[in-house]
Every structure is written in C-alpha cells, then in structure tokens.
Amino acid sequence: MSGNQEGKSDGPQGTTVDPRPADEPRSHGIVWIVYVLLYLVAIPWYWPAGYRGPLVLGLPLWVAVSLAATLTLALWTAYVIFRYWDEGEA
C-alpha cells in the first residue's frame, strides 16, 4: 500500500488531512437544482401514455424534447465542470 510506503495518511487514524479541491460542483445548490429541472424534462413522465406528436427531424415530439433536454444537460455539465471544479486545493 503506497499510503504506508510513502508515509502518508492511511486511514482515519492517519497523520494528514485529505486534500480537497478549493471548489467543486457538489457544493453548489444551483447546480443540482438545474440538473433536477432538466431531468424532469428529459424523462417523459408528463406526456400522455400513447402520445406521439408531430415529427421533429424525423423523431416523435416527445423523443425530440427528451433528446433536446439531454443535449442541454450535456451543455450544462460542460459549464459546471469548467465553472465550479477548481483545480487548486483548499
């Protein structure tokens, strides 16, 4: 175990405190509120069962909306990664 070999912390009774990033997405409520809202759009619970709707780029409306929400989730994730994940240590 490198923890022992390197003389670093190796468990709760170790000698050093674990480092942590100066900022991380988990600590920002807004990040997760937006995620919940976008997931609520991406999961098609609000369409009547059996509904297809008009085709958008060849896809049923409910699928197009779900995929658009997934694309927005990806864009939000990229933003969150660069905005809230600090590369330095606290």
Add this chain to the structure above:
Amino acid sequence: MDVTGLGFGPGALALIALYLVSMIGVGWLGRMRRQSNSMVDFYLAGRSMGFTVLLLTLYATQYSGNTMFGYTGKSYRIGFEWTVAVLFMFSIIVGYLLFAPRLVAVARKADFITPGDYIRHRFGSSALTLLATIVMIYALGNYTLAQLKAMGAAVEGITDGGVPSAYGIIALAVIMVIYETLGGMRSVAWTDVIQGVVLLTGFTILLFVIPGLGGGLTRVVETLTVAEPAMVTAPSLETCNTWISFVLLLGCGAAIYPQAIQRLYASRNVRVLKRSLAVMAFLPLTTTLVAMICGLTGRVVIPGIEGVATDQVLARLCALVMQQSAAGYWLVVVIFAAALAALMSTADSALLSISSMFTRDIYQVHLRPHSTEAELTFVGKVVSWVVVAALVVIAIGTDKTLVRLLELKFEVLIQIVPCFFLGLYWKRLGANVALLAMLAGLAVALGLTAVGVTKVYGFHAGVVGLGLNFLICAMGTKLMPDHGRERLETST
C-alpha cells in the same frame, strides 16, 4: 450474436487480421515508453495521460460491443422507449461530478492505484476493502466474459463459420493479453486511442448508411406509427420509473467502474480530466442515439425477429448494406472492425483492472505485504493470463442456466457507491456501518434476482438494494457516528 450472412472475403479478413495484430505492435510501443518497473507505471501509465489519450480511452472503455449490438437489439424490441439509453449514458458524467473532484485530489496525494486503495485509506477496514474488491472483480469478470462471448460470435460470423466461435475467442483473447502484459495501462490506452477512432468512425458510417435502408428516419417512424404505434409513443408512468432507475443504476454504477476510476487516477492533471469529461458528456448523442436509430430501422426493414435473436439486427442490416455495392461492403468491414474494437477495448481495460485489484488489494495486502514493485508487476501479468484463461474456458463452455448470474454486474457493483459518494463527504460514516449497508444492499439485489424479481414498481433490484444501502448508511451515521475521522479533521 449470430452474424450469419456476413462472410467477408479474404481481402477484408486480411485487413481485419492486420488491424488486430497491429495492436500487439502498439502494445510493444507502450512497453518501450515504460518509465519504471512499478505498479503506478504499469497500471496507471505513470499518471501521464494527456487529453486525447484520456478522452479516447474513456470513450472506448465506456462504449462496449453491447452498445453496438445489445442496444440496437433493445431498440428493435421496445422502440423509442430506449431513448433512455442516451440519458443514462450521459448520466455517468453526472455521477463523476458527485465524487471525482474530491477523489482525484486525495488519490494524487496518497498515490492510489486501485479503488480499493481509497476504501482502505478512508475506512481503514480490511473486511470492507476485501468485500468491495471481490464485488468489483466479480462484476468486471462478468463484463469481460460478455465481451469475449461476443468476440467469438463476431469472428465466426465474419468468416462465415470458417473460424468457430471458440477459436475466435482464444485468438482475440491472446492478442489482448499480449499487448496488455507488454505495457499495461499505457499499451491499453494507446490501443484504445486507435479503437476509439475506429469506433467513432463506425458509428458515423452507421448513421449515414443504415436509416437509408428504411427510406430515411422519417419514413421509418411513419411506417412504425401505422404498423406498431407502441414503438413510437410516449411510455407509461411505470416505465418512467424504469427510466429513473436506469439513470441511477448506470449513472452511479458505471461511474464507479474500477477501470473508469483508474482512468481518473491516471490523468496527467485535473485540467486534462475536466476537458475529457466535458467532451464525454456529448458522446451518447453520437453513439447511443445512432444505435437506437439503427434498431428502429431494423424493425421496419427486417421485421419478425424475436427474443435474443434481436441482437443480430445490426449484423443483418450490415449484410443488406454489403449486398448493395462494393462501397457498402467495405463500409461494413469498417463497422465490424469498430465492433471488434469496442469489444476488445472494453475487455482489455476490465482485465487490467482485475489484475491490478488482485495484485494490489489481495496479493500485496493479504499474502505478501513486503513484496517489491517488480514482483507485484510480474504477479499482475501472471494474473492477467490466468484470468483470461479462466474466462475463455467459461466463455466457450457456459451453461445457459448460468446466464442470469453472469449478467449481474451493475446490480452488485452499485452497492459500493455509498463508500465513494458518502464516504468522501460524511466524516462520521464508519467502516462497520458501511460494511453492514453494503452487505444488506447485496443481499436485497441478489435475493430479489434469485427469486426472479428483477424490478419493483419499475425499479431494478440493484437500485432497491442501493436504497436500503443508503438508508442504513444514513441511520448508522446518525445512531453510531464514527468520530475518529472528524477529530482528525478538526484538530489540524
């Protein structure tokens, strides 16, 4: 996967054979770039992975042969409901955001090599680390096994039965383990770069070639609307529960795949990792979505396939493309090279991870605590060969009654999630509580599966187990808080 009707000519077979053998050359190059005969160099490429290599190895590892054949078959069976696959493959990146920033910071300081290193470091418990390691090895063993079986079927199909499945499995497994033991993670990651590019190319070709067989996506959907409206309409509320369950199962489970965690450890720095994960968030839209569209096209072009045979849909569509023109024939050759790339890149990463966990978390900790780095690296290579040999034997001779047991991967792996998602943040979560919670989660997941209950109100058995697992962690932390770690953090 049965790919009857896809027999390639000698030229195409020679090209694919050359491509496969070239992987050994790439493995040799990886060995030439070795910095030291140490575990960190062998299993984490010396923590030197740059953006391109990290991105493509994450991509090639995450998207397996199952994405190509299994997901196509699934959308053939259930239609647009399988849009959930795009969402759950994306959710893996959200899963990373819940723990990776802090894990990577600790891992770089404490020189972790395996996920077990973190659990031992955080909880100081041999029992918890050993149980987690066994669960991870079991899940990855099953994962590798599925890839090996698919490799055999693919080889048998493209040679039109000339090379039986068993020989295909043996040949590809030997190639894989040779390049893996030559240079470890460096070789695996470099072959993943090639395999990732081939895979991306293959999916791009699929997107442009397959929907045309059904007259284009719009015509495919219009045809299905008339013939089988359930394939194109919005799902029921209970199915939406299954969507949520899939997001939890994959978003949590795939994010803590040991080979994925080791790629987090192996990045050159945090900036490289951030850029790679940001790009990965978009790739389900270029990969999983394409597989779904192919499956739907298959439903219109070649209707009437049922059960497990639906996993042949993509192969049968490719056979149709091959018959249309010489260009179509060579495009299918590239698609099947991509399929083999997907299978091998997933299997080699899982195999390397199994080797590292056995060597580091079982051999070094429990059998030979004072072994040298050179000895551990050697043992790791031997373990790779032994594990591959065992999995090849199982893959060739698996009894069908074992299939469900062998399919269990995420259901058990997901029970380790609280150790990471909570352990990194809840200072009062103790080892005994985490161990009890994991055992309870495993008991529920395995117990429900054993009695044939794979879902409860649309939620997978593993997710139900995870719910109990989290509940016990929360209650245990409240009732029996572990103050050791808290004292450590407040005293400095």
